[in-house]
Amino acid sequence: MRELIAGIMSGRALRTREAGLLGLNLLLLVAIAPFFPAFLRPVNLAGVFDDTALLILLALGEMLVLLTRGVDLSIAANLAFTGMVVALLNQYHPGLGLVPVLVLSVLMGAALGAVNGLLVWLLRIPSIVVTLGTLSIYRGAVYLASGGKWVNSNQMSPAFLGLVRWHAGGVSMLSWTAIVCAALVAVFLRRSILGRNLYAAGNNPAAAAYAGIDVGVMQGAAFLIAGAIAGLCGYLWVSRYAVAYTDVASGFELQVIAACVIGGVSISGGVGSVGGVVLGALFLGIIKNALPLVGVSPFFQMAVSGIVITGAVLINARGSRASALRILERRPA
């Protein structure tokens, strides 16, 4: 248990940060309470978590990529493509059941992630360029796969739709997936050699190479896992919203990165924790769900998220102020 906790929150410095984020989330809830006490009811909180689960999942994958000094802009497009393909599989072969759907979503997502990973690893192309390209390709591929048609709920089998809605202990299966995934990623990052090497490779690539860690392979691995998670989210998203179409989750990658940055993941690699990412995603989720309740127009949500994200990145940039002979150092890659 101690290991799991340590895995979720790595390092003393980060723990204070996570405590701060947790406090901020609680403060938010306390601030909402007088306006709308029902918000704090467990059922509602479970709903908020359910609504944030996909963001949490994707942010976990994105964190792995950010840890190795990369960035994955293609995860939302990966999600849309994979989601459409499994929706079509389900539409035309509803009798196959859920297992092939789940397996296909993870494998296909991993394959799409591997494309990114291979280009970054073998050709050393900046990850932002690679994923900008694959973002367009995967998004267009959704259209090619579906012919521009929607897959609606009446074309989905009950099992396909039912899994995410099935509740256990008052919490949806979608939420459980996020919880289990977060725990798995935490354990992976904490206990596996590969997970530890992701941190080392991003924290100090030169020292990592000296310690015998192949930085390129680490980046490739991070993209692969992020892709697999995005693929799984493809199924979950399509199932939860009971519709698959070309523009599913369009632009969502930037919210995912925002959740990571708010959660304390450093864009320059090597720093980040599962706890921070989950809290960062929840922070955005609570704001999104609370604003309409406290009487703020839903149209203000985006502006508030924008202020929050911009403020968070600005605060994160503090502390790395210019040292005396900054000019003697190269800015981080």
Add this chain to the structure above:
Amino acid sequence: MQPILSLEGVAKSYGGVKALTSGALDLYPGQVTALLGENGAGKSTLVKIITGIVRADGGRIVLDGGPVSIASAEHARSLGISAIFQEPVVFDALTVAENIFITGRPQKRGVVDWPTMRRRSREILAELDPGIEPDMVLGRLSVAQRHLVQIARALSNDARIVIMDEPTAALSHREAEELFAITRRLRDEGRAILFISHKFEEVFALCDRYAVFRDGAGVGQGMIEGISSERLITLMVGRPVDQVFPKQTVPIGREMLRVEALGRGQEYEDVSFDVRQGEILGVYGLIGAGRSEVMHALFGTAPAETGRIVLDGETVTIRSASDAIARGIGFVPEDRQMQGAHLRLAIGDNITLPSLGRTTRAGFLSRRRERAQAGPLAQSLGVKMSGLDQRVEELSGGNQQKVVIAKWLATSPRVLILDEPTKGIDVGAKAQVHRLMGELAAQGVAIIMVSSELPEVLGMADRIMVMRRGLVQAVVARAEATPERIVRLATDA
């Protein structure tokens, strides 16, 4: 007694520049060997070869009586060789325990065994500094503690050979004493230790043996007992200086630059000196003595917090490089590739960059004027190139340096600062750079030359300012400068 590790005639070149020609070194178990030499003598290349970071071009390495070829850093570790680097090769976002075991984390059933890692870290750290907890994030530790973590890493690898590359450079006296106690303990456990330092007092207090390097070659080894610091200095500097540097006698003009009591944080304080037209002021000191920092203050790229700069009789405020350029100050920085040259731009574009105002009209570029400006400069400096359109990255180090110097000559500076102007360039280019400095001085330019190479400072400078730990120790006139005196001023000897 047989040496555990023996290097014979080891050589290494980087792109034609010989860093090491015949490195010779013997390390004995249970002894601390001091590695001495000026900057550029080949010490760090030697360390890189022993630790497997680079491979030697020639020579023999004998370990335990048998020849070995050290293929990689991992291979070196498996042979029992570990190093504590000057710039710690550590992960500041990871914990102490993980930094110690980064190359071999304890595992149980295929996953990292944190309890064991923590326990073993604590065991190792208990002997070094019980104040360091395995769970601390490394970024929070002091420099001294980071060194200890590197030592702990060496111990976790069961290193028989431990290399310490100027471990005390950034340590306080007390921290250094603690490090020595630990080093002695490692020695008494039978490990062979290579200790690199510029500080003689440390060498005499700690080391059993010495090995001196000069110009890429081993020039002497032996027991510390019975040798004097004078003898070691002679070995380090040991060559007749005047023959190599044909110093021109130039009439010294009026005072061009005077600085009074410059200071900035912990970096340097109360730095005062002046330099005259036609004069070359040498600035000597060990790495970390604050020399480059003072130069960046003069150039405005890291302005001083206190003090005054007087240029040609006028007190000036220099807050940026463009201020400095406008006032006729040029700066050839130490890090040529990062700060000096734009490697991916053409030679001509490099040369005209700081003086774009002269080759443009109303902001518009003129190819013709640029060529008229850059061409003669590149030619008179003897840049070997296919044309002004060639990219700087395709040139040799020496020619790159000539391009950087040319770009400052294009600004017609009154004061030219050169920070390690001949670092990493070949002998021929060195001589050309030195000749050029003489010519510039003859034209009345006031030159400040920062150098860690004693022969260069002694051979080129009219006066030598020696800095140590952020303070000016002395300004020595050329006639009174001897290698021994300068080194003594720069070190604790």
Add this chain to the structure above:
Amino acid sequence: MSDLSLSAGAAARTGRRPWRALVRWESLLVLAILIDFAINAHASPYFLDPWTLSDVTVSVVEKAVVALAMAFLVMAGEIDISVGGIIALASVAMGLVARGGSPLPLVVASGIATGCVAGGVNGLLVTVGRVPSIVATIGTMTLFRGVAYAVLGDGVLKTYPPGFAWIGQGYVAGPVSFELVLFAVLAAIAIILLHATAFGRRVIATGSNPEASRMSGIATGRLRFWLFVAVGTAAGLASVLLTSRLGSTRPSIAQGWELEIVTMVILGGVAIEGGVGSIPGVVLAAILMGLVTFGLGLLNVPGIVMSVVTGTMLIVVVAVPAAVRRFGPERR
């Protein structure tokens, strides 16, 4: 990119000027344009009609205007992801000013000024706040579009002063649209600025090596700040064109444009690491993207498929030289 192809090819050893290799890159773009031109002409007999060709420029010009400014920014080693958000915000600002009954010049000025201020915000975040530009502009992208949503909600603004529609829909002479003329003028200015002035040299130097540039007396912080302002202003201008062409505004306009604009810049041969690139390349990339989009439209292929083509082009363009460099014959 072109830099990669340069270092991969034999040209690297001959040591010619970088722009020679860029010309090579640009001739590839020209070739691609000709091929696509031929395909389009083959696909539709109406394609060669001047009015059809004029239609090709619709919508791509607005992105290309921003791409011109973005090329400078990327060449200086930075990036702005928030341009789509700026366009939306500027469009909403213009809509509100127009609804208040302001005259045409004020409406146009409000759009451009909004872009200018938004670019300034980005510039301050990056230069004073020291936030990496990609992170900063991901934040402000949400912020700018969010403010647009907060102001307008799901409403639509449709009232504009007389003459406003002409900016995005009018023709100067025959089939030559005002948008096209404007773009041609801006492209010419950009070419001169980047390739023939000290300013352009400083931009390239800053992207090529920021430290050495600072040491050469370039005020790199100020330079980057003004480039962000320029990109914001260009986005404001694009917003004027787009709003005029659509004749209405909503906060959701120009969604996803940032990625298309960045793709255009990289496809044009600008290296994402900065320091390398040419404006003619970006102009050609814009023409190519416009032609491909339009051609696919002629073939009744929807716009979203265009993104597959764009994405593939982007990756191939970067990957092939990188692969040659990595796995081809050793350099030196």
